[in-house]
Amino acid sequence: MTQPFAPGANRIWAICAVAGCVTVALTLMFGRPGGPGEKIPSPAIEAGATEEYGRRLIAQTPEYLGPDAADPKMRRMNSRLACASCHLGAGADPGNLSLATAITRYPRISPRSGGKETIEDRINGCMMRSMNGQALAEQSPEMSAMVAYLRFLADQDAGTGATRKKAHEPPAFRTPERAADLKHGAEVFALRCAACHGKEGAGLAAAKDLVHGFVFPPLWGPNSFNDGAGMHRVLTAARFVKARMPLGNADLDDADAFDVAAYFNSRPRPHIDGLERDYPDRRKKPVDTGYGPYADSFPLEQHSFGPFAPIEAFYRAANQPAR
Ligand code: HEC
Ligand code: HEC
Numbered sequence: 001m002t003q004p005f006a007p008g009a010n011r012i013w014a015i016c017a018v019a020g021c022v023t024v025a026l027t028l029m030f031g032r033p034g035g036p037g038e039k040i041p042s043p044a045i046e047a048g049a050t051e052e053y054g055r056r057l058i059a060q061t062p063e064y065l066g067p068d069a070a071d072p073k074m075r076r077m078n079s080r081l082a083c084a085s086c087h088l089g090a091g092a093d094p095g096n097l098s099l100a101t102a103i104t105r106y107p108r109i110s111p112r113s114g115g116k117e118t119i120e121d122r123i124n125g126c127m128m129r130s131m132n133g134q135a136l137a138e139q140s141p142e143m144s145a146m147v148a149y150l151r152f153l154a155d156q157d158a159g160t161g162a163t164r165k166k167a168h169e170p171p172a173f174r175t176p177e178r179a180a181d182l183k184h185g186a187e188v189f190a191l192r193c194a195a196c197h198g199k200e201g202a203g204l205a206a207a208k209d210l211v212h213g214f215v216f217p218p219l220w221g222p223n224s225f226n227d228g229a230g231m232h233r234v235l236t237a238a239r240f241v242k243a244r245m246p247l248g249n250a251d252l253d254d255a256d257a258f259d260v261a262a263y264f265n266s267r268p269r270p271h272i273d274g275l276e277r278d279y280p281d282r283r284k285k286p287v288d289t290g291y292g293p294y295a296d297s298f299p300l301e302q303h304s305f306g307p308f309a310p311i312e313a314f315y316r317a318a319n320q321p322a323r
Contacts, residue, residue, distance in 0.1 A: 003196040006310070012140040049141040054149025057142055058083040058099075061131065062213035065128025065142065077133025078270065079224060080210060085217040086130065086231060088244060088270040092153055096243035099287035100157045102152040114280035119147055129229040132270045173239045176258050180234060180305040188256045192246050193219070193264075201267055220267035227291070256309060262305050265290070283318065287311040 012048035037045050061082040069075050091099030103119050110117035112125070120143055124135040135167050136143045176316045190199070197203055197214040218224040242257035244250050252260070279285035282295035290304035295318075298311050 006044040010027050013181075014194055016254060030094035049148060051145070051149040051152040053141070054145035054147070055090050056250075058149065060088065060213070065131075065133070065136075066211070067207065076136060077127060078129040079130070079132040079226075080131045080205075080213050080247070081217050081223070081225060082213055082263060083126065083131075085214070086240070091150070095184050099150060100153050110280050111281070111284040119150065119283050123147070126229075129272060130218070130225045130231065132224075132226040132229075132272070156273050168229060169268075173235075173242045173257065174254050175235060175238075175306070175308050176255050177307060178256065178305050179302070180262030181259045181262050182266055182305070184256075185259035185261070185266075186261040188252070189263050192256075193260065195248065218292070220269045222270060226270040226272045228275050228278070232265055232269070232290060233286060233288040234258070234265055234290070235308065237265055246301055258306075265304070283315065287315070 005259035030229050040095040059082060060083070061077070062080045063069065065074055065076040066080055067075055067078055068080075087099050090094075091102070094100060102122075105115055106119040106122060109115070113121075117125075120138045121144055122137075123143065126308060127133050127135055139214075146180070189201075194201075197219050198216070201215040201220070201224075203223065204223050206212040206215045214223070225231050231240065235271040237255075238257045239260050242250065242252055242254065245252070275291045276293060278291075279289070282293065287308050288303065290300065292300060292303075294303065296311065296313070297316050302308075302311065
């Protein structure tokens with residue numbers, strides 16, 4: 001069997017030698033599922049809904065569900081991200097966007113849909129938006145496997161999890177009291193992000209055929225998340241960037257994280273229809289949701305890039321109980 005990540009691996013070394021990020025290169029190549037050190041069994045043999053299949057679906061999503069997946073019936077998404085592009089360490093890493101205890105929060109009431117949301121619904125939220133794809137059937141082996149894996153993560157976390165998580169808690173993000181500066185964001189991007197994510201934010205594919213997705217995932221363009229995704233909200237993105245990026249050396253301050261998040265979210269990306277139906281209770285809509293309608297009259301531009309303090313103050317005042 002050939003080693004699918006090998007062609008990409010040489011390119012990682014080339015890029016990382018330039019970027020001076022040898023530790024990151026080593027982690028990317030050997031410390032992760034699917035690196036040259038580990039053989040990837042064929043998806044066809046692995047049809048059982050086991051937690052191990054779930055882990056692989058999350059770590060190597062494009063290979064199983066991407067637009068180039070071997071079996072046309074399995075092609076369920078148009079992006080070429082992996083779930084693990086945002087949920088680091090296949091969701092097992094603690095900190096921002098960790099999935100270690102995610103399953104314990106469901107079912108719940110979703111502010112976005114206004115109704116009851118199961119863990120399957122939440123995963124499908126990321127399938128349709130972050131992955132720019134379609135929902136998976138609730139009873140499908142893939143959905144069952146991902147849920148089994150999330151249950152396994154939570155079981156593993158119980159007991160030891162709290163301490164471990166605390167030790168790794170990322171520095172808190174405080175929203176700057178101004179609109180994001182896209183020009184400065186572009187400078188931060190060129191200096192701190194482009195070496196891995198590419199000058200045009202298009203990422204670095206693991207191999208020519210794209211089946212194995214990206215070593216450095218795209219931040220915008222046709223292979224990235226769509227405009228309804230959580231990562232397309234500038235404060236969600238800024239928190240993630242401050243806690244996690246540049247990978248292996250997350251040292252940006254609040255202002256740089258805010259500006260660079262606004263910059264990559266100002267670039268073109270796929271659109272999903274029907275966004276006006278989100279958040280039926282508009283008072284619960286996050287202030288940084290970059291699409292209407294709103295329960296306020298602040299312009300779309302301000303909801304996309306700030307300043308957010310006036311919008312937050314408006315809702316604080318509106319939610320005061322009547323006397
Ligand atoms: C582009 C980044 C991105 C990708 C790719 C992505 N997600 Fe997410 N995911 C998010 C964000 C952001 C949130 C939190 C959304 C929010 O704050 O509203 C989230 C939330 C979740 C949650 C809920 C976590 C909780 O604690 O409530 C689950 C479960 C989840 N994602 C699973 C997945 C799965 C499975 C995939 C792949 C099919 C995936 N995600 C792909 C960004 C992503
Ligand atoms: C050393 C390489 C490297 C650098 C530099 C880097 N990233 Fe990343 N980034 C990654 C990798 C790799 C992932 C996917 C996580 C994984 O596979 O473990 C990622 C994931 C992301 C994601 C979520 C997935 C997606 O495609 O949307 C965002 C957003 C992101 N990075 C933003 C940034 C920003 C902004 C900067 C600059 C401040 C930056 N990154 C710098 C390697 C890097």
